Amino acid sequence: MTPVAELVDKTREFVREHVIPIEREVVVDGRVMDDALRLDLQKKAKDAGVFGPLSDPRYGGLGLDTRAQAQVLEAAGASLIGPLAVNAWAPDDGNIHLLAHVADPEQQERYLAPLASGEVRSAIAMTEPAPGAGSDPRMLCTVAEETDNGWVINGAKHFTTGAAGAAFVICVARTPDGPTMFLVDQDNPGLQVGRRMPTLDHTSAPGGHCEVNFVDCEVPDSAVLGTIGHGLELAAVRLAPSRLTFCMNWLGLAVRAQQLTLDHVVRRTAFGSPIAEHGLAQGLIADSEIDIAAARGLIATAAATIDAEGAVSAQARHETSIAKTFVSEAVWRVLDRAVQLHGGLGVCEDHLVARFLVEARAFRIYEGPSEVLRWSIARRALRGPR
Amino acid sequence: MTPVAELVDKTREFVREHVIPIEREVVVDGRVMDDALRLDLQKKAKDAGVFGPLSDPRYGGLGLDTRAQAQVLEAAGASLIGPLAVNAWAPDDGNIHLLAHVADPEQQERYLAPLASGEVRSAIAMTEPAPGAGSDPRMLCTVAEETDNGWVINGAKHFTTGAAGAAFVICVARTPDGPTMFLVDQDNPGLQVGRRMPTLDHTSAPGGHCEVNFVDCEVPDSAVLGTIGHGLELAAVRLAPSRLTFCMNWLGLAVRAQQLTLDHVVRRTAFGSPIAEHGLAQGLIADSEIDIAAARGLIATAAATIDAEGAVSAQARHETSIAKTFVSEAVWRVLDRAVQLHGGLGVCEDHLVARFLVEARAFRIYEGPSEVLRWSIARRALRGPR
């Protein structure tokens, strides 16, 4: 067995043994996914040798290329909280990648090291309430003004994933030279983390999706991430890997849901035979097999391109856009079929598939709604050589 | 304006003025939909002259034919709790129809009168945990044994909508002569209403979807509804109208979601213009218009057939099966597009469309999952004259 295949097996084993029992407590029984629970799971992942598929070995990570990440994260994604348990869940996944590529050495030590090793969590404050930046980053309203000592940030954000309890928040704000990213510490008095928004995906993310306000929030020059005015390029550095990580994780959950469904249909009987023998059920099962295989192929292709050409190459951006669009919709279809094939049980939150479906809905919107992605895919195709 | 058109207008006005404000409290703010609230809403509906679209005038209802019901209930359905407010929500809608057609005069006075007038609620205990009856009614496990004084019922049910607080439960149980329906009073010591199941649709039904046990539950002979051994025929009496009422109500919600979406997309701007001007958004909007129009056409067709040929005619059963299949899937698509066009807000339960989507999921399963209905539609087509 190759080292990656072994790691996949170990990750599967870890999820089965340590994560899935907890998942049921969290998803069905309402146990709160707080940092104590997260740290406990991550401790077990470290013990099992499966922690940090996105992290550098110097931070205790596995040092995998993107193709290997695809296989490992699909295994971790078998549980809704599996990716978190190995420290590959949003937004930390993307922030680890971002900081590894653009943070200066001091920032890496201060922010990346504890994040990549699972010591702390982080957030990125990008999306704003209307009329601010949503899908269109050029509508950014949050402003950073230069002062004698650094910068002062003012503006409102929302859907800031993981903000409650995050050790730091990466804030994207408008400066005279253009959008810029700032590292804002948790204890900065100008950082006001508001309510957790009541989103449909509410069980898996410690720190929720928060409303966040920056009120005369002062940060030093050393808080600037990368170059002033190049915040959108930095966002692009983060975007392709982040989209793909999402795909890997959710594909894992789709595979799990399909397994739960197969288990159900062979046991449950109706009209004289197991549901597994009903033609229309078989059609749904086959469609999910096809969706899963196609999703896996698109992820593998895009991962190979990132490894070969880099995450900001035009080809990587095109392929991750395609993958994100297809996979988010394919996962949704697989989970929806899983619910349908569970019959009444499928809409009862005693059963994981009901909750999986609801949790997954946002995936078609976060990190680029399907319609915005289709638009960008079409424009790239139209620009291509003919 | 025709009397029906006037009634539609009055119903719209009632929903806008009295129901929608309460809906927000229930759906977003977590106010419990209990019987006090239900009675208050129904009182207002009576005052507005819109109570009882499914009830006979002798019980304070509007005495409408099915075609008129279609128009009025689409208007009532504009709110998730609108149909309840006019006393046309499951399972009372189907039970009113059932009792009106098969109850004897004494049963009508005792059970139908208070139900049709909104005084009480009811339930029907049909679905059973595995290996009992789900989609396949022939798998019925609950048993009624004849005694000297009547019958004693034993068995487990679940997904018994509205059971908590219902004045009576119609129980379907197996007897030597076949499945039979029994009227069981709320205070019968053998009727044990268990926990409310944590279904995805949790805000709209007072009484929830409950686990129910019949434990040596004694009922007199007068509790038998219709003829002994003909319970499945009775269920068929109930089924076509019940499916169609569901369609009417949920179509109304789809129309409402489309309106909320149109309002959103004309206001929210991205990439330099309102979302309403983006071609891909327009495509989703048009698809929802088409789905709504097609759903309305199928409901109207089936309603006319029920009025002309009766609810148990083969044609009515075929057309309501077709309508239920298409409408439940079309409503799901419309609500899903509404979420998508709301972007991030669409998956936040501050916004009604997020909750509408989740509430609607069960509609594709309850009263016949789409796959079972497709199977029956195909078999009827294959039996047809050629």
Add this chain to the structure above:
Amino acid sequence: MTPVAELVDKTREFVREHVIPIEREVVVDGRVMDDALRLDLQKKAKDAGVFGPLSDPRYGGLGLDTRAQAQVLEAAGASLIGPLAVNAWAPDDGNIHLLAHVADPEQQERYLAPLASGEVRSAIAMTEPAPGAGSDPRMLCTVAEETDNGWVINGAKHFTTGAAGAAFVICVARTPDGPTMFLVDQDNPGLQVGRRMPTLDHTSAPGGHCEVNFVDCEVPDSAVLGTIGHGLELAAVRLAPSRLTFCMNWLGLAVRAQQLTLDHVVRRTAFGSPIAEHGLAQGLIADSEIDIAAARGLIATAAATIDAEGAVSAQARHETSIAKTFVSEAVWRVLDRAVQLHGGLGVCEDHLVARFLVEARAFRIYEGPSEVLRWSIARRALRGPR
């Protein structure tokens, strides 16, 4: 039986007895559909009392309202050449409607009378090669200039259905006051009917889809149809009924294909049972039943609106746009499933379903491609009251 139901029955009988035998010769054996054949079929339709569902009784027609047309034309559409046999095929269907509404008495006598009675055929020359008018009528390039004696028209058209052999062609040309319609006689030396374009639908239309040139084509003032400069309004008069007639005819063909398919699947066995008993085949059959029922409902709704509010009312235009979009796509799906359920035979032109599919492809494009219609549907929805 109502008179309309009787007429439907007679039309079905006529198609079965007189049209379907000829259809096979035309569609499978390559017999040319020329005017001799058309006149023979129409003679038989007159004898059977089913000629002219779109024509006024004064021209030998049946004088039906739009709702009755829907039922009769669905019956006629059971054969690919059935609508032609009763004189309800494009473009004569729309031209009859147009002339009946906007031609002056002299024009009605000269053009409408022989057309509505089946004596002659007609064409309408609207679509132009790039950069002329396609879906966008404002791109009209053909020009009519006023002379002392009338007008002289110059310009190129294509996809002019039925032009070869048409007694007259309605030409849409640009004048200083706007687009204008002109009646051009077959023997006008300036009317040059070119080649029949090799379109996918090649068996059903006598006269084909032709390239047509107007070369210094002189017409008198009496050739102007309606008011100068109002050609697009006239096109709109024609559009809604024409779209709906298409829907009626093609729905009939979809119903026929479904019948042929049901006949096939009950007879053909595979894997130990008739295909009719395979679950996945049943799913396709049910989907086609649903598509057919939904299409019929949309046609009925739009027809009722035309009868109540007129063909140029905003509501009629909206509903016929919706119907055209859905029905053209639903018919395509039904025919595609028919091919699929016939297996290998389905792609062999010995079998009608293969040819039906190919013939039907243009229906999603002619008289407004689905995408243009969706755009217009969305804009109307967005303009609506909220």
Add this chain to the structure above:
Amino acid sequence: MTPVAELVDKTREFVREHVIPIEREVVVDGRVMDDALRLDLQKKAKDAGVFGPLSDPRYGGLGLDTRAQAQVLEAAGASLIGPLAVNAWAPDDGNIHLLAHVADPEQQERYLAPLASGEVRSAIAMTEPAPGAGSDPRMLCTVAEETDNGWVINGAKHFTTGAAGAAFVICVARTPDGPTMFLVDQDNPGLQVGRRMPTLDHTSAPGGHCEVNFVDCEVPDSAVLGTIGHGLELAAVRLAPSRLTFCMNWLGLAVRAQQLTLDHVVRRTAFGSPIAEHGLAQGLIADSEIDIAAARGLIATAAATIDAEGAVSAQARHETSIAKTFVSEAVWRVLDRAVQLHGGLGVCEDHLVARFLVEARAFRIYEGPSEVLRWSIARRALRGPR
């Protein structure tokens, strides 16, 4: 550039320069694709160094593994007759593979050598008219009886691709020990090649899809391919590679159609801007990009599995079933969108996309209809370890 990438480039160049000009003559202008033309094209392919992607170097082929074939055949597939030009078109593609794996040395010399080198064509006679073998090979009716000198075959076949003009036909016939494959020479008097069936795909295959009768057809023992009674296992040897070759070829055509479409939409204007800027057109373009990328990923995955585990491994059969199902449907969607985006021109056979669509329809049926494949995919999933 890797050798494979170079070969892909050379294949693209060859198709552009030598094949596409001929394609237009064949597809649009009706030139017959006969063996003279085939041999001329294959001569040019040999000169260009791109002949034989499926053939062994000893027969003048390129000796590629399946992954390389995928890339090269996608390039060849850019023209409807490109795969034929490089000798990778059905049924020779599958027959080359079959003979290479199961023919004895003498058979290889006599049948495989001239086939793999393009000297001759072949056919495989499997499918039978009802009640014979279609999708279900166990329904085989053709019979081979043992004689003193060998075997005598009797039975009717149809859809025998390439039979007219084939140097030999592989006949599958029932023997007492089970289905068996026989090599039947063209000049065998018991081999009666009947009419070419009028299938929708009529331009690309020299030899058509024929009706074939075996009438007291005597063959020697040396005509038996592989082991007597193991004909279905041999068919399985052929099946996975054959399905995948189809996918590669047709994916190439989908890519070509997308290119033709992109070219069209940037040039054609409507409603004030190029169609390329219309949102709904962009949506279709993006959907085709996604379909193409997903198809390519599934082919690559299955090809890698064939290379690693062999074409008859369970995994290869599962993955090629999935690929065939998805790719055949994805190609159909891409071609259908290409037609739609061409507007009226798209249904005119002057334009290649119209013909491409019609030619492609059979791909969803040949070598396993989607429904039969879905059934097999589901059963394999249900058998899997859980």
